[in-house]
Amino acid sequence: xxxxxxxxxxxxxxxxxxxxxxxxxxxxxxxxxxxxxxxxxxxxxxxxxxxxxxxxxxxxxxxxxxxxxxxxxxxxxxxxxxxxxxxxxxxxxxxxxxxxxxxxxxxxxxxxxxxxxxxxxxxxxxxxxxxxxxxxxxxxxxxxxxxxxxxxxxxxxxxxxxxxxxxxxxxxxxxxxxxxxxxxxxxxxxxxxxxxxxxxxxxxxxxxxxxxxxxxxxxxxxxxxxxxxxxxxxxxxxxxxxxxxxxxxxxxxxxxxxxxxxxxxxxxxxxxxxxxxxxxxxxxxxxxxxxxxxxxxxxxxxxxxxxxxxxxxxxxxxx
Amino acid sequence: xxxxxxxxxxxxxxxxxxxxxxxxxxxxxxxxxxxxxxxxxxxxxxxxxxxxxxxxxxxxxxxxxxxxxxxxxxxxxxxxxxxxxxxxxxxxxxxxxxxxxxxxxxxxxxxxxxxxxxxxxxxxxxxxxxxxxxxxxxxxxxxxxxxxxxxxxxxxxxxxxxxxxxxxxxxxxxxxxxxxxxxxxxxxxxxxxxxxxxxxxxxxxxxxxxxxxxxxxxxxxxxxxxxxxxxxxxxxxxxxxxxxxxxxxxxxxxxxxxxxxxxxxxxxxxxxxxxxxxxxxxxxxxxxxxxxxxxxxxxxxxxxxxxxxxxxxxxxxxx
Numbered sequence: 049x050x051x052x053x054x055x056x057x058x059x060x061x062x063x064x065x066x067x068x069x070x071x072x073x074x075x076x077x078x079x080x081x082x083x084x085x086x087x088x089x090x091x092x093x094x095x096x097x098x099x100x101x102x103x104x105x106x107x108x109x110x111x112x113x114x115x116x117x118x119x120x121x122x123x124x125x126x127x128x129x130x131x132x133x134x135x136x137x138x139x140x141x142x143x144x145x146x147x148x149x150x151x152x153x154x155x156x157x158x159x160x161x162x163x164x165x166x167x168x169x170x171x172x173x174x175x176x177x178x179x180x181x182x183x184x185x186x187x188x189x190x191x192x193x194x195x196x197x198x199x200x201x202x203x204x205x206x207x208x209x210x211x212x213x214x215x216x217x218x219x220x221x222x223x224x225x226x227x228x229x230x231x232x233x234x235x236x237x238x239x240x241x242x243x244x245x246x247x248x249x250x251x252x253x254x255x256x257x258x259x260x261x262x263x264x265x266x267x268x269x270x271x272x273x274x275x276x277x278x279x280x281x282x283x284x285x286x287x288x289x290x291x292x293x294x295x296x297x298x299x300x301x302x303x304x305x306x307x308x309x310x311x312x313x314x315x316x317x318x319x320x321x322x323x324x325x326x327x328x329x330x331x332x333x334x335x336x337x338x339x340x341x342x343x344x345x346x347x348x349x350x351x352x353x354x355x356x357x358x359x360x361x362x363x364x365x366x367x
Numbered sequence: 368x369x370x371x372x373x374x375x376x377x378x379x380x381x382x383x384x385x386x387x388x389x390x391x392x393x394x395x396x397x398x399x400x401x402x403x404x405x406x407x408x409x410x411x412x413x414x415x416x417x418x419x420x421x422x423x424x425x426x427x428x429x430x431x432x433x434x435x436x437x438x439x440x441x442x443x444x445x446x447x448x449x450x451x452x453x454x455x456x457x458x459x460x461x462x463x464x465x466x467x468x469x470x471x472x473x474x475x476x477x478x479x480x481x482x483x484x485x486x487x488x489x490x491x492x493x494x495x496x497x498x499x500x501x502x503x504x505x506x507x508x509x510x511x512x513x514x515x516x517x518x519x520x521x522x523x524x525x526x527x528x529x530x531x532x533x534x535x536x537x538x539x540x541x542x543x544x545x546x547x548x549x550x551x552x553x554x555x556x557x558x559x560x561x562x563x564x565x566x567x568x569x570x571x572x573x574x575x576x577x578x579x580x581x582x583x584x585x586x587x588x589x590x591x592x593x594x595x596x597x598x599x600x601x602x603x604x605x606x607x608x609x610x611x612x613x614x615x616x617x618x619x620x621x622x623x624x625x626x627x628x629x630x631x632x633x634x635x636x637x638x639x640x641x642x643x644x645x646x647x648x649x650x651x652x653x654x655x656x657x658x659x660x661x662x663x664x665x666x667x668x669x670x671x672x673x674x675x676x677x678x679x680x681x682x683x684x685x686x
Contacts, residue, residue: 206559219537221527251576254566295561
């Protein structure tokens, strides 16, 4: 992949036409905000642009995703946003995995799968990059674009909470609010609005809380039974992963999800001195230093044992 | 109270000397951030300044409160920050309730108890006002001042989440980060760091969750027994009040706390169309439109019944 500057990225997008923008699987607010925001921006400067995500886009984002209907033209240039590796593509998006022209991302671990790439691992969110990109492209940011990009920034920063937030992150948010981003509504929907099912699920999850290594590791579990009993849906699981790491003294927070295909999915969140990505890569997963994930294809007790062992070794500095 | 501009407020503080800054009882991050931030700022321009809160200042704020030791001079000018009414003073601060010279506040409901006052009910936090004030006063904002003022802004906005946040709020945060405010650490300490006791208390609180009026009212309870069993301390109760209002469809979230003196303390959080302050004022309390509190001096079941009746009437538009 040839690394290009953000100015060159802007030039690329202004030069060509017929863009298809790929988002990662199990899409979050950042990839969706970037995909839809960039799509609307490109259309506003007269380009043809469509978005593609292999998985369904959660309805919670409809306040900006409803603004985009795909036109269905034959794409000439393929762009990916917030995609660290083509392993994170799914469904129909996989068809394009070997011909991605431009990658825009904020994962330092990006595998460099595209022809050209702008990757800035120091930026809070991919959406913060998109905000800068639109400024360079002199796009007139509409309320809908602002809502999309603001959503990406606030969801990927835990609402401006994480250490990745910089003064520029706040200034981008301020600019987007002036362009019409409905900050109060968006933050409420993303962070303060839990379904009754999610509330019940959270209570059940707290019942599973276990500590290891003198409270340095906290472990919680969601089972298929709990999801059924609470009536929770996939998006209700968002945020559960941050619960164990929030506990004072916890350096590694593990959330284990029982999946229908028999695999166990892990979300690992760590404090500064521990590399979550290094833990998860042992099981074929990855992510950021403070937040990573992986799957273990074993029964629940064995998968849990494997993960705990890896975490204990990491705590003891033996990895 | 004579309303003055922020420029006049700056002039007042630059003109005189020997300031005592009062904070409200059960102090939160905003009143403490303002008090300590303003105190450090006044000292930095050569003034004598001390802070006074009738209640103990929680240890969680020590990363900036440790920077200030009181000098104990005889104060000549009394300033209050984030205090809406003198009813919110306690302990030794009450001695000054009839001689407050300057009130700086962001509660629209401010009762105008001081000689001079700058009250801006549209600002996210009193700390955002202090930030503007320090800029007008051309104070050199040190890292410690920045940490104090940033803490006020982020705690009073639920980490930039509430509808009260404006582009100026984000720009103030950006400026303070550039002056050294440790955003990642502060947001972690304030929002992502729960003691094991608090976690246990939250689980118990979720067990008390009840819905009324087709899920438009959600009610939770903390009893003295729960606090004892979990080992929770006063500051662990922070944030509990926001739990019931987070539930989808809930317009009024009620948190009832059993207190040792036999009273029941209520925190009421409401959605846009409901005035929490109007509900609580019926019981001698007050606050903001979306967040208010009051005490009812009755046994638990009766106090709960009174509050629920008031909320149901408000929902039905009969108040």
